[in-house]
Each structure stands twice: as structure tokens, then as C-alpha cells.
Amino acid sequence: MTIMPFIYRKSIVVCFSLQFLFFLFVNGVLPGSIVETLPGFEGVLPFKLETGYVSVNESELFYLFVESQGKPQDDPLFVYLAGGPGCSALTAFFFQVGPLIFNTTDYHGGLPELLYNPFSWTKTASIIFVDYPVGTGYSYTTSSEDYHMTDTTSAKQVHQFLRNWLIDHPEFTEVPFFVASDSYAGIITPIVAKEIFNGNEAGLQPQINLKGFVSGSPHADTALELNSGVPFAYRLALISRSLYESAKNSCKGNYVDVDPSNAPCLEDLEKINQCVEQINKDNILDSKCARLSSKSNNKEQSRKFLKEISQRFLVPSPKTQDYWCQNFEYVLVDVWANDESVRDALHVRRGTVRTWYRCNSFLKDVLYTYDVFNAVDYYQNLTRTGLQILIYSGDHDMVVPYISTEKWINSLNITVDEVWRPWFVEGQVAGYTVKYTDYGFRLTFATVKVTQPSAICIILVPEPGRSKVEANEMIDFCTYRGLVTLQLSTCLDGVSKCLKGGSIIIHCK
Numbered sequence: 169m170t171i172m173p174f175i176y177r178k179s180i181v182v183c184f185s186l187q188f189l190f191f192l193f194v195n196g197v198l199p200g201s202i203v204e205t206l207p208g209f210e211g212v213l214p215f216k217l218e219t220g221y222v223s224v225n226e227s228e229l230f231y232l233f234v235e236s237q238g239k240p241q242d243d244p245l246f247v248y249l250a251g252g253p254g255c256s257a258l259t260a261f262f263f264q265v266g267p268l269i270f271n272t273t274d275y276h277g278g279l280p281e282l283l284y285n286p287f288s289w290t291k292t293a294s295i296i297f298v299d300y301p302v303g304t305g306y307s308y309t310t311s312s313e314d315y316h317m318t319d320t321t322s323a324k325q326v327h328q329f330l331r332n333w334l335i336d337h338p339e340f341t342e343v344p345f346f347v348a349s350d351s352y353a354g355i356i357t358p359i360v361a362k363e364i365f366n367g368n369e370a371g372l373q374p375q376i377n378l379k380g381f382v383s384g385s386p387h388a389d390t391a392l393e394l395n396s397g398v399p400f401a402y403r404l405a406l407i408s409r410s411l412y413e414s415a416k417n418s419c420k421g422n423y424v425d426v427d428p429s430n431a432p433c434l435e436d437l438e439k440i441n442q443c444v445e446q447i448n449k450d451n452i453l454d455s456k457c458a459r460l461s462s463k464s465n466n467k468e469q470s471r472k473f474l475k476e477i478s479q480r481f482l483v484p485s486p487k488t489q490d491y492w493c494q495n496f497e498y499v500l501v502d503v504w505a506n507d508e509s510v511r512d513a514l515h516v517r518r519g520t521v522r523t524w525y526r527c528n529s530f531l532k533d534v535l536y537t538y539d540v541f542n543a544v545d546y547y548q549n550l551t552r553t554g555l556q557i558l559i560y561s562g563d564h565d566m567v568v569p570y571i572s573t574e575k576w577i578n579s580l581n582i583t584v585d586e587v588w589r590p591w592f593v594e595g596q597v598a599g600y601t602v603k604y605t606d607y608g609f610r611l612t613f614a615t616v617k618v619t620q621p622s623a624i625c626i627i628l629v630p631e632p633g634r635s636k637v638e639a640n641e642m643i644d645f646c647t648y649r650g651l652v653t654l655q656l657s658t659c660l661d662g663v664s665k666c667l668k669g670g671s672i673i674i675h676c677k
Contacts, residue, residue, distance in 0.1 A: 200218040200219055200220025200231070200233065200336070200515075201218065201219055201220055201515040202216070202217070202218055203217040203218065203219055203513060203514065203515070204217075205513065206268075206282060206510070206513050206514075207279055207504075207507060207509045207510050207513055208279050208280055208281050208282040208504060208510075209268065209281075209282040209283075209284075213267075214237075214267075214284055215234055215235070215237050215267050215290060216234065216235040217232065217233070217234055217267075218232070218233040218234075218235070219231065219232050219233070219514050219515050219516075220233075220515065221307075221517070222329050222332045222333050223332065224302075224325050224328045224329050224332065225314065225328075226309050226310050226311040226314050227302035227307065227308075227309040227311075227314050227325065228302075228307060228308055228309065228310075228517075228520070229298055229299060229300060229302060229307045229325070229329050230257075230298070230299045230305055230306035230307045230516070231257065231296055231297060231298045231299070231329075231333070232257060232258075232261055232296075232297040232514075233294070233295070233296050233297070233337075234266065234267055234288075234290040234294065234295050234297075235290075235294050236290060236291075236292060236293050236294040237267075237290060237291050237292070238291060238292040238293075240294050240343075241339065241343070242343065243292055243293050243294060243343065244293050244294070244343055244344040244345065244346055244379070245293070245294045245295075245296070245340045245343050245344070245345050245346070246289070246293055246294070246295045246296065246345075246346050246347070246348045247295070247296040247298060247326070247330060247345075247346075247347055247348070248260045248264075248265060248295055248296070248297050248298075248348045248349065249298070249300065249326065249347065249348070249349040249353040249356060249357060249360070250264075250297075250349075250350070250351075250353060251349070251350050251351025251352040251353050251354075251387075252304065252351075252352050252353070252527055252528075252531075252532060253301060253304075253317075253319075253322065253352055253353075253356075253531065253532055253536050254301070254303065254304050254525075254527055254528035254529070254531040254532040254536065255304065255526060255527040255528075256299055256304055256305030256306075256505075256524070256525070256526050256527070256528075257297035257298055257299045257300075257304075257305055258297070258305065258501055258505055258526065259501075259526060259527075260297055260350075261297045262501055263497065263498075263501075264350070265288060265289040265290075265295065265348070266285065266288055266289075266290065266295070266297065267284065267285050267288040267290045268282045268283065268284065268285055269282070269283050269285045270282060270283070270497060270500040270501070270504075271283050272496070272497055272500065275500065279503070279504065279507055279509075279510075280500040280501075280503060280504050282504075289348075294340065294343075295348075296330075296333065298326070298329060300322060300325060300326050300329065301317040301321070301322040301325055301531075301536075302314055302315060302317065302325065303315045303317070303528055303531045303535060304528055304531065305505075305521075305524060305525075305528075306511075306514070306516050306520070306521050306524060307521075308517075308520040308521055315531070315535050316535050316536075316537065317531075317535065317536055317537070318536070318537045318538070318539040318540075319355060319356060319359065319538060319539050319540035320359065320539055320540060322356055323356050323359035323360045323362075323363055324363060326356070326360050326363075327360055327363035327364055327367065330364070330376060331367070331372060331373075331374060331376065334374045334376065335374060338374065341374045341375060341376070341377065342377060343377065344377055344379040345376050345377045345378050345379060346378075346379055346380055346381055346382060347360055347361060347378075347380075347381035347382075348381065348382045348383070349381070349382070349383045349384070349386065350383065350384040350385060350386070351384075351385060351386070351387060351567075351568070352387045353383070353386070353387075354383045354384075354385070354386020354387040354388050354543070354568070355386070355387045355388055355540055355543045357381050357383050357386065358381075358388075358543050358546035358547050358550060359540065359543065359546055361378065361381055361546075361550060361555065362546055362549065362550065364376050364378045365378060365550075365553060365555075378555065379555065379556060380555040380556035380557050380558070380610075381555070381557055381558075382557075382558045382560075383557075383558070383559055383560075384560050384561070384562075385560070385561050385562055385565050385567070385568040385573075386559060386568065386573065387568055388542070388543045388544060388547070388573065388576055389541075389542045389543070389544055389572065389576050390541040390542065391424055391541070391542070392542075392572045392575060392576060393567075393568055393569065393572045394423065394424045395421070395422065395423050395424055395572075396569040396571050396572035396575070397423065397566060397569060398412065398415055398416075398419075398423050398440060399412070399571065400566060400569040400570075400571055401440065401443070401444055401566070403571070404452060404564070406443055406444050406447065406452070407439075407440055407443050407444070411436065411439055411440065411443075414432075414436050415433070415436035415437065415440060418430065418432035418433040418435075418436050419433040419436065419437070420433075423437060444566070447566065449565075449566040449567050450565060450566075450567055451562065451564050451565060452564045452566055453564050457495035457496070498526055501526055502524070502525075502526055505524040505526075506523060506524050544576045544579060544580070547576075547577075547580060548580055550609070551580055551582055551606055551609045551611075552607070552609070553608075553609060554607075554608035554609060555609060555610075556609075556610045556611075557609075557610070557611045557612070558611075558612045558614070559573060559577065559611065559612070559613045559614070560599075560613070560614045560615070560616055561573050561574075561613075561614070561615050561616065562615075562616050563599065563615045563616060563617055570615050573613070574613065577604070577611065577613050580604075580611075582604040582605070582606045582609070582611065583604060583605060583606050584602065584603070584604055585603045585604055585605040585610075586601075586602065586603040587602060588600055588601070588602045589601060589602070591614065597617065598616065598617055599614050599615045599616040599617050600614065600615045601613065601614040601615070
């Protein structure tokens with residue numbers, strides 16, 4: 169706003185400005201702060217980063233917003249929902265799709281070094297990384313009751329956050345909007361989509377230009393996922409055929425909440441557990457990681473433990489030269505995010521969050537109430553919309569086995585548009601995909617070979633009569649990086665460091 173050059177008009181300008189600020193305040197949003205430099209990164213950030221808080225009732229949700237490095241006025245806007253529940257937005261920011269990564273090669277203690285990630289989704293999309301639900305990351309509330317969240321209230325909180333955020337960012341109300349998520353957030357994502365869709369139908373303002381969502385190894389059906397673990401273990405040769413057949417017969421295909429009197433089933437399940445308990449269930453090809461948390465409840469001792477173990481595992485040594493684990497990298501974000509200079513740079517409000525946790529186990533295990541155990545009905549309802557959905561699964565992920573995801577997708581009874589086929593990267597099979605469509609609704613399911621480097625692409629088919637630009641036919645996610653899901657990771661040829669990322673279907677030229 170330009171200040172009027174006449175002194176007698178100053179009071180008018182001040183009053184109008186206060187009215188505008190009051191409007192923003194009562195609607196739950198104040199302008200965020202631009203971050204030009206970050207501790208650990210050399211020089212000025214090569215992208216536009218904004219941080220701030222959005223009020224939702226008594227809760228203050230912290231966010232990081234990275235504007236697209238392409239054409240932000242046209243490129244899609246994403247909100248990324250990390251898993252958990254209770255895992256911070258910094259997980260996605262540093263380890264999945266964000267513009268910065270940690271230098272683990274040369275870490276020798278102290279504040280970790282940050283490096284630019286040339287493979288970020290933010291090359292061609294704007295992304296909001298939000299700490300949700302309240303109690304996650306830097307988010308906080310002035311009401312202790314607000315920390316008691318559920319799946320349903322989490323989704324509603326995200327929905328209200330988005331509308332409030334757009335009040336202060338009206339330039340993004342017209343661009344295509346997508347929800348991206350992984351892991352546990354897979355059960356939250358379709359509920360958020362439903363809330364947005366219903367809110368738009370009810371005329372809530374500002375409108376959200378929802379086009380679809382992307383979810384990796386999404387939690388969607390608790391019982392189905394747990395029951396799929398046994399056949400998945402057999403398919404991947406983790407258990408013998410005789411043990412599998414015995415368990416299938418004794419348990420009658422139900423491996424969850426087994427009748428205590430069914431001794432043969434319990435015995436078979438114990439044998440299966442002995443076979444897989446030392447497996448890294450996030451990716452059975454990876455080493456099983458040490459748990460990086462101190463047994464002590466003393467926060468200072470825990471912090472010391474994290475710093476010590478970070479040096480022990482991240483500094484190369486003759487005995488552990490080639491040993492690396494994703495969890496060790498999480499130590500760095502814990503050290504970084506709890507540094508006072510980092511908090512100041514991110515404009516974290518002083519005195520609101522004493523200790524930052526990448527994943528808040530107290531929220532997850534004590535405060536949180538799980539009230540949605542099956543989100544398939546939400547997906548079913550969304551098939552009546554024109555949304556575009558991408559679901560991808562790591563083929564060696566035992567936490568959310570691809571066979572469970574494939575099964576509930578098939579239960580939607582939508583028409584197969586493209587039958588199951590391989591998809592390729594540089595002439596090599598990178599996974600398999602099948603596409604469905606019904607009345608404008610499109611769903612793509614893909615499996616991902618965790619050892620196959622590939623590209624991240626999302627193809628949006630334009631509506632009839634629309635131009636490529638109008639329909640945003642192709643979101644150029646030709647970001648060449650490790651193609652992974654959830655906590656799975658893979659290494660690129662010639663790169664000693666493993667990267668995390670999303671997945672997709674078509675290799676971009």
C-alpha cells in the first residue's frame with residue numbers, strides 16, 4: 169500500500185491498515201516472514217522461502233512455504249502432509265521433496281551443513297509444508313484440550329488451515345491445487361480432499377482449486393494392511409511355503425485380533441514373527457536401523473545421546489565405511505531444528521515449543537485418538553468427482569504392502585483404462601502401473617522398484633477443448649532422483665548418497 173503524501177491523511181491510512189490487519193487476525197492469518205538465509209547453508213537461499221503461523225481456532229500451525237522456482241503464477245500448489253501422526257513438516261522438507269538436504273558425508277558434529285537439492289519438487293511446483301496436527305513440530309496451542317486430536321479433526325484442521333492460508337496468499341487461489349502425502353497421512357488425505365470439495369460446494373471462501381492428490385504407500389485400511397503382511401512375506405521369500413500354508417489354514421486368512429483359544433494360529437504367527445522381526449519393514453532390502461532415541465526421559469541426556477550417535481554413525485570409519493541408515497540422517501534434523509539460531513531464522517515464536525521432535529511420540533501414543541481405521545469409503549465417494557489421484561507403493565515395503573493397496577483400489581470398482589504394464593526409465597523397468605477412469609475421475613496406481621533410479625513426473629490429461637497451458641497438461645516433475653516411497657530409499661548411479669523422493673509413472677524426456 170502506498171502512503172498518501174499528505175500529512176492530514178496519515179490517520180486515514182493508519183486506520184485502514186489496522187482494519188486490514190484486524191481482518192487478517194480474525195480470519196486466522198498474519199503475513200508470513202521471508203527467510204533469505206538459514207544456519208548451515210552457505211550464502212543466500214536460491215529459492216523463495218516463507219515461514220509463519222496460521223491460526224485455526226486456538227491452535228497455531230507452523231508452516232514453511234517454498235514458491236515454485238519455475239512459474240509460480242501458473243505452476244501447481246501443493247500442501248505436503250507428512251506421516252506419523254505427529255511427524256514434522258521438516259521430514260518432507262529435507263528428506264522427501266524439499267529444496268534442501270543435509271551433508272552427511274562430512275558431518276563431524278555441531279550444526280549440520282545444508283546443501284541445495286537440485287531434485288526438489290519445488291523446481292516446478294509451490295509447496296506448503298505444514299506441521300499438523302497441533303503439537304507437531306513447531307505448532308502449538310494456547311488450549312491444552314486442543315492437543316487431543318483425531319484423524320477426523322486433523323483433516324478438518326488442515327482444511328481450515330488451507331483456507332486461512334489462502335486469505336493471505338490470494339495469488340494462489342487460481343492455480344491447480346494438490347494434496348501430497350505419504351504413510352499414515354494416506355488416511356488423512358482423502359478426508360482433507362472431501363472437506364475441501366464439500367467446502368467449495370458450500371461456497372466457502374476462498375475457494376480452493378482442488379485438482380487431485382498424490383500419496384505414497386498410503387495407510388488406508390488398517391485390517392487389510394496388517395492381514396497382507398503374511399502373504400507379502402511369503403511372496404518375498406521371508407517365510408517358507410509350508411509355514412505360509414499352515415498359517416493360512418490355521419488362521420483362516422485372519423492374522424489380526426486372533427482368537428486366544430486358536431493355539432495353532434498363534435503358534436504359526438510366532439514362527440512368522442521370528443522370521444521377520446530382524447527385517448527393516450520399511451524396506452526389506454535395507455539394513456535394520458538402530459533406534460535413535462535415548463531411554464532416558466531427561467531431554468538434555470537425550471540431546472547428548474543424539475549428538476554422540478550422530479558422530480558415531482555418520483563419520484566414516486574403516487569398520488563402517490559403507491554402512492548407512494536413513495534413521496541416522498534424522499539425527500541431523502533433530503540437532504538442526506533445536507538450535508536457537510535456526511529457530512530465530514525460521515521465525516519460530518520464542519517460548520512456544522521447548523523441544524522440537526521430528527516425530528512426536530507422546531502425541532502419537534497418548535494424545536491422539538485414532539477414529540478412522542478404513543478410508544476406502546472416502547476414496548469411493550471421491551470417484552464421483554473429477555479428481556486425479558496417484559497412488560504409488562514401494563514393492564519391498566512391508567509396512568503398507570502394495571498388495572493391500574492394490575486390493576482396496578480394486579474394491580472401488582472403477583473401470584480399468586490401461587491394464588497392468590511395466591513403466592520404464594532409460595529403457596529399464598522401474599515398476600508397474602495400472603490406470604483407472606470413470607466419468608472424469610482418474611486414478612493411477614504404480615509400484616516402484618526400490619533399486620531403480622527414475623524420474624518424477626505427473627501427467628495431467630487436459631479436458632476436451634482446453635489448451636495444454638489451461639489444463640496444465642504436464643506438471644514438469646522431471647526431477648531425476650531416487651524413486652522411493654515412505655521411508656524407502658535407493659541410490660543413484662555414481663551418487664554415494666541415498667535420496668528420498670516420490671514416484672511416478674512416465675519417464676520425462
